[in-house]
Amino acid sequence: MNVGVDLGGTKLAVGTAESLQVVTTPATSEGIIAAIEALAGDADGIGICVAGRVDLQRGSTFAAQLPQLQDVPLVDRLRRPGRRVTLLNDADAAALAEHQFGAARGTHTSLYVTVSTGIGSGLVSQQRLYQGYRGQSVELGHAGGSGHQRCPCGRVGCIDMTASGTAITRAARALLGDPDLPIETLAQLAADGHPGLVRIVRQAAEDLAPLLGNACVLFDPQVIVMGGGVVLGYGDLYLDTLRRALADSLGAWHVPELRVAELGQQAGILGALQSLA
Ligand SMILES: [Zn+2]
Structure with a gap:
């Protein structure tokens, strides 16, 4: 067993x-x-x-x-x-599970990206998780975004610093002037169309999209599976922006289908x- x-x-x-x-x-x-x-x-x-x-x-x-x-x-x-x-x-692990049993089952190559407290990702091709020498798969969260902040990992400009759930929540609470606003309230306000919050959520998706585009050019996934609290909480507001910005970023390159993760916890x-x- x-x-x-x-x-x-x-x-x-x-x-x-x-x-x-x-x-x-x-x-x-x-x-x-x-x-x-x-x-x-x-x-x-x-x-x-x-x-x-x-x-x-x-x-x-x-x-x-x-x-x-x-x-x-x-x-x-x-x-x-x-x-x-x-x-x-x-x-x-989630990348492997979604490829085998979840949103990417039956596909050739899938990239899984979770946008939650942090941004994590993994690449699976034909049932095999890509793992490098030390066992790391494709780690988009610590690839370069447009920021200049130093990440706890030691690199500067990691996308994790500007486009993670933590970054979105921090920016949203600062905008609304309440450091304790629950994430559910933020998600509800965004769903109701609060202009400032909508802008923050869209910005996070637009920041992530060029890195997803890079991953598409490098690894040619058939589908991208999106998971994590930000995707669940902000739903189509986040995903539609991401889809559009990914297509912009890829130009004439093939744009893989973006799917929502199915397996949760x-x-x-x-x-x-x-x-x-
Ligand atoms: Zn980092």
């Missing part, structure tokens, strides 16, 4: 497509390893997705939300004779399980 693990900063979920157990993420690396061991039982395969970057050369992860796992050889610690352990980023576990297939 294989199990999937979705390891986040606050929640640790372990299970299969049918049953899932969720616990609070332990504060120490030993606690996390013990919790995974306990919940995975005698699984033959453990597929782990984490909310952060992975280093497959070392079998470790470095995620801002999981400082306790810094430099911990997680894969080696969980591996044992007869058991396979895989490790991948959570957006890459389950995508991480499904992708982690799929990484063992």
